[in-house]
Amino acid sequence: xxxxxxxxxxxxxxxxxxxxxxxxxxxxxxxxxxxxxxxxxxxxxxxxxxxxxxxxxxxxxxxxxxxxxxxxxxxxxxxxxxxxxxxxxxxxxxxxxxxxxxxxxxxxxxxxxxxxxxxxxxxxxxxxxxxxxxxxxxxxxxxxxxxxxxxxxxxxxxxxxxxxxxxxxxxxxxxxxxxxxxxxxxxxxxxxxxxxxxxxxxxxxxxxxxxxxxxxxxxxxxxxxxxxxxxxxxxxxxxxxxxxxxxxxxxxxxxxxxxxxxxxxxxxxxxxxxxxxxxxxxxxxxxxxxxxxxxxxxxxxxxxxxxxxxxxxxxxxxxxxxxxxxxxxxxxxxxxxxxxxxxx
Amino acid sequence: xxxxxxxxxxxxxxxxxxxxxxxxxxxxxxxxxxxxxxxxxxxxxxxxxxxxxxxxxxxxxxxxxxxxxxxxxxxxxxxxxxxxxxxxxxxxxxxxxxxxxxxxxxxxxxxxxxxxxxxxxxxxxxxxxxxxxxxxxxxxxxxxxxxxxxxxxxxxxxxxxxxxxxxxxxxxxxxxxxxxxxxxxxxxxxxxxxxxxxxxxxxxxxxxxxxxxxxxxxxxxxxxxxxxxxxxxxxxxxxxxxxxxxxxxxxxxxxxxxxxxxxxxxxxxxxxxxxxxxxxxxxxxxxxxxxxxxxxxxxxxx
Numbered sequence: 001x002x003x004x005x006x007x008x009x010x011x012x013x014x015x016x017x018x019x020x021x022x023x024x025x026x027x028x029x030x031x032x033x034x035x036x037x038x039x040x041x042x043x044x045x046x047x048x049x050x051x052x053x054x055x056x057x058x059x060x061x062x063x064x065x066x067x068x069x070x071x072x073x074x075x076x077x078x079x080x081x082x083x084x085x086x087x088x089x090x091x092x093x094x095x096x097x098x099x100x101x102x103x104x105x106x107x108x109x110x111x112x113x114x115x116x117x118x119x120x121x122x123x124x125x126x127x128x129x130x131x132x133x134x135x136x137x138x139x140x141x142x143x144x145x146x147x148x149x150x151x152x153x154x155x156x157x158x159x160x161x162x163x164x165x166x167x168x169x170x171x172x173x174x175x176x177x178x179x180x181x182x183x184x185x186x187x188x189x190x191x192x193x194x195x196x197x198x199x200x201x202x203x204x205x206x207x208x209x210x211x212x213x214x215x216x217x218x219x220x221x222x223x224x225x226x227x228x229x230x231x232x233x234x235x236x237x238x239x240x241x242x243x244x245x246x247x248x249x250x251x252x253x254x255x256x257x258x259x260x261x262x263x264x265x266x267x268x269x270x271x272x273x274x275x276x277x278x279x280x281x282x283x284x285x286x287x288x289x290x291x292x293x294x295x296x297x298x299x300x301x302x303x304x305x306x307x308x309x310x311x312x313x314x315x316x317x318x319x320x321x322x323x324x325x326x327x328x329x330x331x332x333x334x335x336x337x338x339x340x341x342x343x344x
Numbered sequence: 345x346x347x348x349x350x351x352x353x354x355x356x357x358x359x360x361x362x363x364x365x366x367x368x369x370x371x372x373x374x375x376x377x378x379x380x381x382x383x384x385x386x387x388x389x390x391x392x393x394x395x396x397x398x399x400x401x402x403x404x405x406x407x408x409x410x411x412x413x414x415x416x417x418x419x420x421x422x423x424x425x426x427x428x429x430x431x432x433x434x435x436x437x438x439x440x441x442x443x444x445x446x447x448x449x450x451x452x453x454x455x456x457x458x459x460x461x462x463x464x465x466x467x468x469x470x471x472x473x474x475x476x477x478x479x480x481x482x483x484x485x486x487x488x489x490x491x492x493x494x495x496x497x498x499x500x501x502x503x504x505x506x507x508x509x510x511x512x513x514x515x516x517x518x519x520x521x522x523x524x525x526x527x528x529x530x531x532x533x534x535x536x537x538x539x540x541x542x543x544x545x546x547x548x549x550x551x552x553x554x555x556x557x558x559x560x561x562x563x564x565x566x567x568x569x570x571x572x573x574x575x576x577x578x579x580x581x582x583x584x585x586x587x588x589x590x591x592x593x594x595x596x597x598x599x600x601x602x603x604x605x606x607x608x609x610x611x612x613x614x615x616x617x618x619x620x621x622x623x624x625x626x627x628x629x630x631x632x633x634x635x636x637x638x639x640x641x642x643x644x645x646x
Binding site: 129130131132133134136139201202203204205207238239240241243244245246247248258286287289324325328329331332335336339340343 | 362363366367370371373374376377378379380381383384385386387389462465466467468469470471472475476480481483485486489
């Protein structure tokens with residue numbers, strides 16, 4: 001059905017993974033991955049049979065690539081979440097916002113394009129104390145989200161809506177992903193949970209939700225091959241509380257007062273340990289949980305539960321520490337035996 | 345204690361209640377340390393609520409306020425219901441006592457899912473534990489989602505007007521906001537159960553309100569009671585008033601979902617609920633007698 005699929009952001013993990021996955025599907029003719037940087041050894045392996053073209057989507061030349069390759073499906077994965085890996089916040093905004101604008105302009109001028117799949121994020125909803133417990137696709141954020149990534153996401157979705165109006169013949173699928181976790185995923189959030197002592201906000205224990213990388217890829221894959229126009233939340237059903245997630249990872253939470261956290265975040269960023277932005281602090285205060293009913297009904301597919309996705313991440317990263325369930329269980333048995341002994 | 349009956353030291357210990365308790369407590373601690381428990385999408389942590397928070401509140405409920413519950417059978421054993429109650433007492437202790445009443449006295453041990461103002465969820469610690477105890481933000485999507493899931497939802501339509509009113513206006517119901525709770529019940533077909541709470545008005549008699557301080561702190565009122573802030577932290581000890589909680593007869597809304605968008609019908613029903621709560625309050629007040637009496641009214645109420 002799909003003859004030529006063009007995937008942006010193909011030098012990064014998710015972009016390369018979906019490009020490689022689509023290339024190995026016999027229902028897909030040809031897969032072209034484009035990115036501004038050359039793929040690393042790891043992402044080259046993920047790309048598999050997909051062709052890689054070194055091209056900059058921020059540049060109008062992307063239009064020429066689209067005209068030459070005549071893709072019928074464009075998968076826009078070049079949406080960057082962390083400034084550190086994009087080379088600073090300015091570069092990140094450039095990739096996200098200017099890149100999306102140029103890509104959409106090119107798509108608009110390319111008649112062969114009949115489908116657009118965009119990787120978005122639940123960050124679009126922001127996070128505040130006045131939000132309902134679960135966001136549906138229709139929920140309007142009550143406050144304009146703080147932080148670069150969330151603002152970029154809001155802008156990107158705005159451009160995508162504009163594109164959909166100008167090219168009503170194109171099937172547009174916007175996937176709002178919860179934070180990725182998985183056995184191999186390496187994101188700001190997974191690095192956060194790998195810290196020996198994990199800073200949290202004092203007096204707050206937000207609900208957190210994740211999506212497993214493999215489930216995210218499955219949803220992307222189906223978006224390309226099937227017909228699912230619209231906006232969809234993609235997240236693992238159920239929630240964990242942040243403190244619960246930290247304990248499951250065998251880590252110790254370190255509550256820091258709200259004001260102190262900005263300092264801690266700045267220090268962490270400075271030391272290069274992890275980079276933390278304001279929207280992530282809002283996330284640590286209020287959490288963000290989405291309703292996945294529409295995904296289930298429309299795709300007939302539901303990602304694995306948040307807790308199962310997170311457990312896979314713990315196993316994959318070998319996070320088990322002194323506080324692993326086995327060790328705690330052993331301590332529990334010892335104490336129980338000791339009390340029984342003492343009471344005799 | 346059956347310690348003396350035990351024979352060999354390596355015998356498995358059965359029937360020893362203290363051993364069971366120790367083992368349960370340790371298992372509980374282990375689950376908390378390793379995060380092996382479930383919370384729902386709203387953040388409700390049933391294990392923490394029933395194993396830790398409820399036992400902490402129970403002495404206050406039983407011995408301090410000597411809460412008596414009337415009409416618990418009006419709450420269904422299964423399925424959704426909307427519990428609408430009067431709000432009083434400067435600090436929303438009536439909400440937690442109502443939740444404990446429903447859990448302890450109802451045969452089906454039902455959890456009350458409270459809807460709170462956004463201020464509650466802005467505050468650190470309080471916001472965190474409110475969610476863990478099953479509360480969520482008072483907004484239409486959350487109310488409908490909980491009712492559709494068959495939960496018992498609790499609302500206090502008076503809001504801060506209720507708990508922050510001066511002592512001189514005790515047991516006089518304040519205005520009920522926009523009646524959004526009625527619309528939620530109509531839309532989901534949940535019965536409305538009017539609840540009257542007597543006793544919470546006297547725990548912190550509000551005799552003054554320092555408005556500039558309230559404005560500075562961004563709270564609806566800054567309370568002055570006979571003991572607070574004069575006695576410092578001691579002023580936070582609630583007065584031991586006698587409490588009565590009456591669950592009134594349900595008002596069934598099933599099949600009236602089209603009325604949810606009719607503002608007149610919504611206001612009428614909200615007024616009816618308000619009137620029932622007010623009438624029941626007056627009756628309960630006569631039944632109770634003095635606010636700090638030790639006498640029980642159980643002969644009348646049972």
